[in-house]
Amino acid sequence: MSANYESYYVPEQSKWPIIATVGLFLLMYGLGSVLVDQTGGADTQTSWIVFSVGAAIMVFMFFGWFGAVAKESMSGMYSSQMDRSFRWGMAWFIFSEVMFFSAFFGALFYARFLAVPWLGGAGDGAMNTLLWPEFQAAWPLMTNPNPELFPGPTKTVDPWHIPLLNTVLLLASSVTLTIAHHAIKKDKRAQVIIWTALTVLLGAVFIGYQVYEYYLAYTELNLTMDSGIYGTTFYLLTGFHGVHVTLGAIILLVILIRYMFGHFSAKSHFGFEAASWYWHFVDVVWLALFVFVYVI
Amino acid sequence: MSAVIDSHHHDDHHHGPAKGFTRWLYTTNHKDIGSMYLWFSFTMFLLGGCMALVIRAELFEPGLQIVAPNFFNQMTTMHGLIMVFGAVMPAFVGLANWLIPMMVGAPDMALPRMNNWSFWILPFAFSLMVSTLFMEGGGPNFGWTFYAPLSTTYAPPSVTFFIFAVHMMGISSIMGAINVIATILNMRAPGMTMMKMPMFVWSWLITAFLLIAVMPVLAGVVTMMLTDIHFGTSFFKPEGGGDPVLFQHVFWFFGHPEVYIMILPAFGIVSQIIPTFSRKPLFGYASMVYATASIAVLSFLVWAHHMFTVGMPLAGELFFMYATMLIAVPTGVKVFNWVSTMFKGSLTFETPMLFSVAFVILFTIGGFSGLMLAMAPADFQYHDTYFVVAHFHYVLVPGAIFSIFAAAYYWLPKWTGYMYDETLGKLHFWLSFIGVNLTFFPMHFVGLAGMPRRIPDYALQFADFNMVASIGAFLFGTTQLLFLFIVLKCVKGGKRATASVWEGAEGLEWTIPSPAPYHTFATPPKVN
Amino acid sequence: MTVLSHLRRPRRLSLAIAAAVLGMVPLVASAEWTLNMREGVTEISHKVFDLHMLILWVCIAIGVVVFGVMFWSMFAYRKSRGAKASKFHESTTVEIIWTAIPFVILIGMAIPATGTLIEMYDTNDSEIDIKITGYQWKWRYDYLKEDFGYFSVMETHQDELYNRAEKGEHYLLDVDEPVVVPVGKKIRFLVTAADVIHSWWVPDIAVKRDAIPGYINESWTRIDTPGTYRGQCTELCGKDHGFMPVVVKAVEQAEYDEWVLAKQEKAKEEFELQSKEWTLAELTERGEAVYAKNCAGCHQANGQGLPPTFPSLVGQGLAVGAIEAHAEIVIKGSPGTSMPAFGGQLSDVDIAAVVTYERNAWGNDLGDMLEPKDVSGLK
Numbered sequence A: 001m002s003a004n005y006e007s008y009y010v011p012e013q014s015k016w017p018i019i020a021t022v023g024l025f026l027l028m029y030g031l032g033s034v035l036v037d038q039t040g041g042a043d044t045q046t047s048w049i050v051f052s053v054g055a056a057i058m059v060f061m062f063f064g065w066f067g068a069v070a071k072e073s074m075s076g077m078y079s080s081q082m083d084r085s086f087r088w089g090m091a092w093f094i095f096s097e098v099m100f101f102s103a104f105f106g107a108l109f110y111a112r113f114l115a116v117p118w119l120g121g122a123g124d125g126a127m128n129t130l131l132w133p134e135f136q137a138a139w140p141l142m143t144n145p146n147p148e149l150f151p152g153p154t155k156t157v158d159p160w161h162i163p164l165l166n167t168v169l170l171l172a173s174s175v176t177l178t179i180a181h182h183a184i185k186k187d188k189r190a191q192v193i194i195w196t197a198l199t200v201l202l203g204a205v206f207i208g209y210q211v212y213e214y215y216l217a218y219t220e221l222n223l224t225m226d227s228g229i230y231g232t233t234f235y236l237l238t239g240f241h242g243v244h245v246t247l248g249a250i251i252l253l254v255i256l257i258r259y260m261f262g263h264f265s266a267k268s269h270f271g272f273e274a275a276s277w278y279w280h281f282v283d284v285v286w287l288a289l290f291v292f293v294y295v296i
Numbered sequence B: 001m002s003a004v005i006d007s008h009h010h011d012d013h014h015h016g017p018a019k020g021f022t023r024w025l026y027t028t029n030h031k032d033i034g035s036m037y038l039w040f041s042f043t044m045f046l047l048g049g050c051m052a053l054v055i056r057a058e059l060f061e062p063g064l065q066i067v068a069p070n071f072f073n074q075m076t077t078m079h080g081l082i083m084v085f086g087a088v089m090p091a092f093v094g095l096a097n098w099l100i101p102m103m104v105g106a107p108d109m110a111l112p113r114m115n116n117w118s119f120w121i122l123p124f125a126f127s128l129m130v131s132t133l134f135m136e137g138g139g140p141n142f143g144w145t146f147y148a149p150l151s152t153t154y155a156p157p158s159v160t161f162f163i164f165a166v167h168m169m170g171i172s173s174i175m176g177a178i179n180v181i182a183t184i185l186n187m188r189a190p191g192m193t194m195m196k197m198p199m200f201v202w203s204w205l206i207t208a209f210l211l212i213a214v215m216p217v218l219a220g221v222v223t224m225m226l227t228d229i230h231f232g233t234s235f236f237k238p239e240g241g242g243d244p245v246l247f248q249h250v251f252w253f254f255g256h257p258e259v260y261i262m263i264l265p266a267f268g269i270v271s272q273i274i275p276t277f278s279r280k281p282l283f284g285y286a287s288m289v290y291a292t293a294s295i296a297v298l299s300f301l302v303w304a305h306h307m308f309t310v311g312m313p314l315a316g317e318l319f320f321m322y323a324t325m326l327i328a329v330p331t332g333v334k335v336f337n338w339v340s341t342m343f344k345g346s347l348t349f350e351t352p353m354l355f356s357v358a359f360v361i362l363f364t365i366g367g368f369s370g371l372m373l374a375m376a377p378a379d380f381q382y383h384d385t386y387f388v389v390a391h392f393h394y395v396l397v398p399g400a401i402f403s404i405f406a407a408a409y410y411w412l413p414k415w416t417g418y419m420y421d422e423t424l425g426k427l428h429f430w431l432s433f434i435g436v437n438l439t440f441f442p443m444h445f446v447g448l449a450g451m452p453r454r455i456p457d458y459a460l461q462f463a464d465f466n467m468v469a470s471i472g473a474f475l476f477g478t479t480q481l482l483f484l485f486i487v488l489k490c491v492k493g494g495k496r497a498t499a500s501v502w503e504g505a506e507g508l509e510w511t512i513p514s515p516a517p518y519h520t521f522a523t524p525p526k527v528n
Numbered sequence C: 001m002t003v004l005s006h007l008r009r010p011r012r013l014s015l016a017i018a019a020a021v022l023g024m025v026p027l028v029a030s031a032e033w034t035l036n037m038r039e040g041v042t043e044i045s046h047k048v049f050d051l052h053m054l055i056l057w058v059c060i061a062i063g064v065v066v067f068g069v070m071f072w073s074m075f076a077y078r079k080s081r082g083a084k085a086s087k088f089h090e091s092t093t094v095e096i097i098w099t100a101i102p103f104v105i106l107i108g109m110a111i112p113a114t115g116t117l118i119e120m121y122d123t124n125d126s127e128i129d130i131k132i133t134g135y136q137w138k139w140r141y142d143y144l145k146e147d148f149g150y151f152s153v154m155e156t157h158q159d160e161l162y163n164r165a166e167k168g169e170h171y172l173l174d175v176d177e178p179v180v181v182p183v184g185k186k187i188r189f190l191v192t193a194a195d196v197i198h199s200w201w202v203p204d205i206a207v208k209r210d211a212i213p214g215y216i217n218e219s220w221t222r223i224d225t226p227g228t229y230r231g232q233c234t235e236l237c238g239k240d241h242g243f244m245p246v247v248v249k250a251v252e253q254a255e256y257d258e259w260v261l262a263k264q265e266k267a268k269e270e271f272e273l274q275s276k277e278w279t280l281a282e283l284t285e286r287g288e289a290v291y292a293k294n295c296a297g298c299h300q301a302n303g304q305g306l307p308p309t310f311p312s313l314v315g316q317g318l319a320v321g322a323i324e325a326h327a328e329i330v331i332k333g334s335p336g337t338s339m340p341a342f343g344g345q346l347s348d349v350d351i352a353a354v355v356t357y358e359r360n361a362w363g364n365d366l367g368d369m370l371e372p373k374d375v376s377g378l379k
Ligand code: HEA
Pocket: B145, B259, B260, B262, B263, B305, B306, B324, B325, B327, B328, B329, B331, B332, B333, B335, B363, B364, B365, B366, B367, B368, B370, B371, B373, B374, B375, B379, B382, B383, B384, B388, B391, B392, B395, B396, B399, B400, C059, C062, C066, C102, C103, C105, C106
């Protein structure tokens, strides 16, 4: 335990949590109804409305809640101990994200190294010839056990074009962010703004390319979510990563704006650091993706 | 310096709660939030229990009398889900909220607003989940383990809402766990070193780690279900190169640590109570800490013992069998330590102690049946029979639930400022003890005799013991109304409780007055 | 069969309560084998039983020791008897001892367990291969070498389920056609499923294997003594999970050979029925039986179904629409729902029969019929 015990700030009553709950509930319930209606062939309009109301409340909540936190921290109500609480909180949150992704990586490895070979007749399951006589195990899986139900992709994404470019983009963005981080410690405002903005830009370009890659995959490679386990793992892994990049970019943008409003000082800028931790985490996930989803 | 801080504190803390309903909606106080968790948990316990009673009533005798098979499956599923996610987990989080700040000498949880959010998500999540019962096609009917493809391709439409409800619970527990970890690692009073922390705090530190590690995996697996249902993916569809068994691997990677999430805090509670009423320090504190940690580590390596019959390769089968058996060792250490704590003590048997002793005995019995299940070849006979149902109810009901009763009786005086009615408490214990064993012990017999789980009707040779189990269930069930009465009585008033309440009680929470003031340890106490 | 279940309800209730009160002693006396695992009739099942008893006794022994010390402490060291608490609170040596001892015990248990497991996994050089397929909610058995197969459905009557009739001796455990196997032969089971996961279990031969759609699990047995052995589906598979029993009939080789011949004969006859000229009456009559056996489970005997999961067939939908479409959904099923593809399950005659029946039952009197010979064209 470190030595200082200045008073620990315990906030008074706050209305944000309950607002957040209502928002989250409407968001989830709305999304659920949208999906159910769609699959059930019903009209989705009202469900979309519920969903959007939920989303709106969430946005409102985030501004309000983080606004309050920002005010408190700037009016010096926080101790260094409070700062540590935030750090622990962010660190463990990122750990939970890691576990979320590992579930999908696990699925990828299981499908690739166990399930698909078994379907192809490996191991004890040699008698799978009884069920899928024509099926050949392979990865990437181009022809599925039941091609009528799940027509496989015609080609797979070439790692050495867009994905490689995206790798470079993300790595670069990590560097730019680190530069910004050093700058903030030295209070070089102009540099912080430039390099952070550049990071966000790189992130945006990455997402752009990712969307373009999906477009090509759907139109030219017939690589879709319903083209079997290969498409499944491909889209779910890269998709969730894409979502995280988007979030990370938005967070960084907000942080950048707050910085311009002078929310952070050379000493106290945990908001900035949290955002950059998150960004680096997203970056590492991408490297894993690039290797396991695209290359090998 | 402390003087300065004190004055500083007097003006912005040390005032009572806000008035009116908004107190509960907006509160950031760990005691308020703890109480809300506990009341929510008890409500869910009653709800899940009533579903259990529907099950027991239907199984009272052979034949289909009360509910239709499909509704029976919904009852089984909801009972399991509500008890696990609605009753046991929130109860432990509630206790963590009340006790951890007081035990480590912190003014509150590390992130009080997030703490409130973690709680309020739960009532909404469960309203959503329970509401599925009234949707067209009915609620989840695929068991609390919701194996694909029964829970995907063949599920009722409401499964989508079930999935989102699970997502909400996940968010809630992850935030709750983050809060606990941050509090324990960062909010301890000066001198409260890690190895001085009460066992309850230690067990919750490890539990919180398990939660953060596996709840996201649960979120992952329900997300895979969602995309398989609505977006044409084929995680669990062999036609597309997927595998239904993949679901089970991901689910149980969450599921097994989950069951230890439901028992480690119980270990912590018992490790607080037994020393108190033995008037003797806990035996082997350090080894208790290491044992708990090793249980947590091992719990990540044993998940497939729920899947011995899915046809894993021999090597996998053996690995998971050995790993599972290993868990008996650290758990044994804990049991032995509790017994040696009582050995040569000076024992009295107030209600909390009664429940704790019963916990040690009945949990161990449940552990033994667990070990039997761990023997893969034997599990081919036990799997998915009532023997398994007997096993996990022994570790969950006289295990988790009894420890929660024990905790409630043990700390109620500290919470309310009044002593509960000891005679009624003892009555509650003995009725529960008899009820629980009448309900779940016969399940070992019908299980071994070959009665599968999750069936609304059974062959005649299982009739007798099922009747006994049902009688026991109603006895145990009604008894819980007595508990409700005792708690309300104690909240209303009674004999005033002293600060230290129990003769042998050790720890910071017993140094503050009863009832504990709304804000405690605004300035950290010195621990030496 | 146990004593109690023969008695009428009130007597049983009062008895059971008495039993409950008396801590179940009379039950323990009354119902011998329902207390423990069945020893079974194969070498493996005996080994499993012995393993079970071994662990059981080890646990009981440990329990006696642990609880013994505990109860002694509770008795001898109560404050009321003036016990003074001593202050000791750790001892590395004992900690090591009681970490080591359980470990050794566990090794002692792991060895026999490993041996048995390895044997269970050795499915090599079998003499008979039976493919077992789980359906909602029935089993199909295909004898691969002898090439014939058939469905096996629970026979217990609805009236028994709903307490309108006295429950038979084998309540819920009877099927129309059991799996017949010869004694003393190594039989390999290839277990799979057509829709959801099921699990094929017969306690007496200690075989339980999950039936996973799209995958095949192997298991084997060699039964020593002739007899009828009953089990159930042990993986939750939906509404009627409780009603898909397994019955294995082990017979002498000669009897088995006769049975196989008969089966192959029957298969031939079924095939010949295809070319027969059918009248509407004959088809609907046959169709009613097929419907009762294969469709009533979901669409109900009165055709009303259980909407929305199981749609009604009365006066609406495909059942009264174009006959091709109607036949097609029966043959191909509808992917993504619980409507299975009966093309692979039923003979052309039965498909024709059941379609015709549905179009002419419950007031759907369309009067048209589907010719068996036309079915193959629609497949
Ligand atoms: C609180 C919850 C909890 C706890 C603590 C445990 C503890 C254990 N469980 Fe249990 N289990 C469940 C909850 C729990 N379980 C649930 C809910 C299911 C069913 C899920 C479902 O399918 O719905 C289940 C199912 C389950 C299975 C799958 C059965 C099947 O479906 O076929 C298995 C198999 O190995 C198993 C094993 C164990 C073991 C080895 C332990 C060990 O941790 C026990 C260790 C303790 C002891 C052994 C006793 C004390 C030790 C000593 C006194 C030392 C000396 C002892 C010896 C050397 C023998 N459990």
